[in-house]
Amino acid sequence: MQKDLVILFFPKTKPDNVLPIALLKLASQITAKGYKVKIIDSRLDTDYRTTIERLIKDALCVGISSMTGYTIEHSLKASRIVKELDKKVPVIWGGWHCSMLPGQTLQNEFVDIVVRGQGEAAIVEILDALRSGQGLQGIRGISYKDAKGGIIHNEDRPFQDIKDFEPVNFDLLDISKYITATPLGSRTIFWNTSQGCPYHCGFCSTPILYKSRWSSLSVERILKEIEILMERFDINGLVFAEDNFLADPNRVRKLCEGLIEKKLDIRWSTDARIDSVIKLSDEFLSLLKKSGCVKLYLGAESGDQEILDLIDKYTRVEDTVAAAEKLHRHGIIAELFLMVGFPLDPDRDLDMTLKLIREIKEKYPNHQATPFIYTPYPGTKLFNLSVEKGLKAPQRLEDWINWTMLTITTPWVDRAYLNKVNSLIKFYLPFAYPSDSLLRTMRTFWPGIFYRVMHRIAHFRVKRNFFFLPAEWQVVKYLYYNFKIEHNLFKNMPVPR
Ligand code: B12
Numbered sequence: 281m282q283k284d285l286v287i288l289f290f291p292k293t294k295p296d297n298v299l300p301i302a303l304l305k306l307a308s309q310i311t312a313k314g315y316k317v318k319i320i321d322s323r324l325d326t327d328y329r330t331t332i333e334r335l336i337k338d339a340l341c342v343g344i345s346s347m348t349g350y351t352i353e354h355s356l357k358a359s360r361i362v363k364e365l366d367k368k369v370p371v372i373w374g375g376w377h378c379s380m381l382p383g384q385t386l387q388n389e390f391v392d393i394v395v396r397g398q399g400e401a402a403i404v405e406i407l408d409a410l411r412s413g414q415g416l417q418g419i420r421g422i423s424y425k426d427a428k429g430g431i432i433h434n435e436d437r438p439f440q441d442i443k444d445f446e447p448v449n450f451d452l453l454d455i456s457k458y459i460t461a462t463p464l465g466s467r468t469i470f471w472n473t474s475q476g477c478p479y480h481c482g483f484c485s486t487p488i489l490y491k492s493r494w495s496s497l498s499v500e501r502i503l504k505e506i507e508i509l510m511e512r513f514d515i516n517g518l519v520f521a522e523d524n525f526l527a528d529p530n531r532v533r534k535l536c537e538g539l540i541e542k543k544l545d546i547r548w549s550t551d552a553r554i555d556s557v558i559k560l561s562d563e564f565l566s567l568l569k570k571s572g573c574v575k576l577y578l579g580a581e582s583g584d585q586e587i588l589d590l591i592d593k594y595t596r597v598e599d600t601v602a603a604a605e606k607l608h609r610h611g612i613i614a615e616l617f618l619m620v621g622f623p624l625d626p627d628r629d630l631d632m633t634l635k636l637i638r639e640i641k642e643k644y645p646n647h648q649a650t651p652f653i654y655t656p657y658p659g660t661k662l663f664n665l666s667v668e669k670g671l672k673a674p675q676r677l678e679d680w681i682n683w684t685m686l687t688i689t690t691p692w693v694d695r696a697y698l699n700k701v702n703s704l705i706k707f708y709l710p711f712a713y714p715s716d717s718l719l720r721t722m723r724t725f726w727p728g729i730f731y732r733v734m735h736r737i738a739h740f741r742v743k744r745n746f747f748f749l750p751a752e753w754q755v756v757k758y759l760y761y762n763f764k765i766e767h768n769l770f771k772n773m774p775v776p777r
């Protein structure tokens with residue numbers, strides 16, 4: 281009997297409760313073509329070895345998702361398990377990391393095939409080839425090992441409009457496991473309505489993976505999917521997890537009008553470019569708000585114009601302030617994504633970014649802004665510049681596991697720099713500009729006294745950009761790490777992702 285089961289594996293991520301949208305979309309294509317699918321999410325099925333053992337005898341192949349960083353650990357573990365159980369079952373990797381480094385990924389003994397970029401059409405063609413025994417030559421957008429172990433890279437697959445793909449089959453996963461309470465709503469889920477982005481920012485993997493192309497589902501289909509999520513799963517909060525939600529403002533206008541017309545009462549958030557926001561009219565922003573938009577994550581990136589120019593952002597620092605003002609006026613919260621520690625002049629970019637954060641927080645206290653350490657991602661323009669500046673890139677798949685913002689050290693930033701950024705993220709910024717819950721604690725007698733003192737010191741330091749002898753940070757760190765009192769004292773402190 282011919283095997284027709286496809287196992288799709290999703291590795292551990294941080295945070296760990298986000299719907300594996302990629303695998304659900306792939307599974308929907310696969311089942312529409314008559315194959316069976318089992319999605320294993322290692323975040324829910326921690327004993328995934330047993331599950332793979334149970335299923336492997338029927339498996340035509342195993343597909344595994346990858347991102348640069350610690351997700352590779354479990355993607356690799358699962359690949360090893362498959363090969364230990366049955367060497368003949370092909371292991372296919374797809375997603376962000378292996379698309380950037382297909383050759384290096386295939387050098388690993390447990391990986392047979394890499395799908396570069398969009399997976400929907402490629403995976404189905406691979407399955408047909410595996411089932412019929414035809415070779416993989418001619419399947420565009422994939423790389424693989426031939427019979428002698430040589431690595432073959434087939435030609436690229438053109439970016440395909442996502443409207444061509446089969447509708448999502450919501451029965452292929454237990455959606456209820458991915459619904460969480462967030463400030464958006466008691467039952468929030470991540471969803472996705474478009475793919476790619478027409479821009480080409482130098483630090484970002486998207487323009488490389490999707491060749492600076494963008495496409496969207498029709499507004500009718502998006503509304504239908506939202507209706508399903510609301511009716512079947514009682515969703516009341518939605519994070520549109522995409523790169524450039526506002527790439528086509530007309531689509532967003534129609535979507536918002538549709539949400540209002542259909543009385544779909546949902547609170548939502550998404551990512552947006554700064555220049556897209558400043559182009560929006562007041563009438564458009566009111567429509568966004570009315571349709572349930574609560575928050576926009578803005579790719580502000582830096583407060584240093586030289587960095588914005590270096591990364592081909594095509595925005596100005598003052599545009600960020602203007603976008604924040606517009607959103608504030610319409611009651612939409614802006615959360616600024618910012619990075620520091622670029623390979624140009626890290627001290628200056630930190631100072632300028634801190635200046636931008638100060639300006640935003642002093643003017644619009646409800647907006648949020650946190651700086652993260654710049655992590656070079658393979659395949660991007662800035663990664664190549666980073667290598668020129670002395671960055672040592674891992675040479676083996678397994679060495680990318682520690683390639684995360686919290687663990688890599690780029691040669692142009694030293695320990696003191698990292699400590700300063702860490703103290704800003706974990707202590708100075710949240711205490712200088714306290715959240716509502718921190719403010720409530722500050723109003724109590726005890727530990728309110730401690731909080732008020734810390735707030736004053738943190739505010740003084742951030743305002744004057746004066747971080748000489750940060751004794752209070754040492755005290756906080758000592759309490760935080762040694763007395764494990766974080767639940768009471770630090771419950772409002774953001775943990776860097
Ligand atoms: C939701 C999301 C998350 C979620 C879930 C991650 C996930 N993999 O789904 C969470 C919140 C966990 C997350 C975390 C992070 N994320 Co994130 N995230 C996203 C986001 C916004 C959407 C992902 C998504 O579901 N897209 C929709 C699906 C349909 O598209 P897709 O994932 O690209 O999948 C397609 C192909 O890649 C391929 N494919 C994928 N898997 C497989 C498997 C097989 C077998 C095959 C054949 C094909 C295939 O086919 C799919 C369909 O076409 C993307 C940006 C984006 N627009 O995609 C960033 C993105 C993936 N994240 C990114 C980053 C940097 C991070 C963080 C490192 C951020 C940080 N500083 O901490 C963390 C850490 C992640 C970790 N290592 O645990 C980068 C990845 C860069 C890279 N080279 O890996 C992206 C691309 C953002 C960006 N533009 O820089 N993220």
Ligand code: SF4
Binds near residue numbers: 477
């Ligand atoms: S950073 Fe945002 S705007 Fe720039 S290329 Fe990536 S997804 Fe597009």
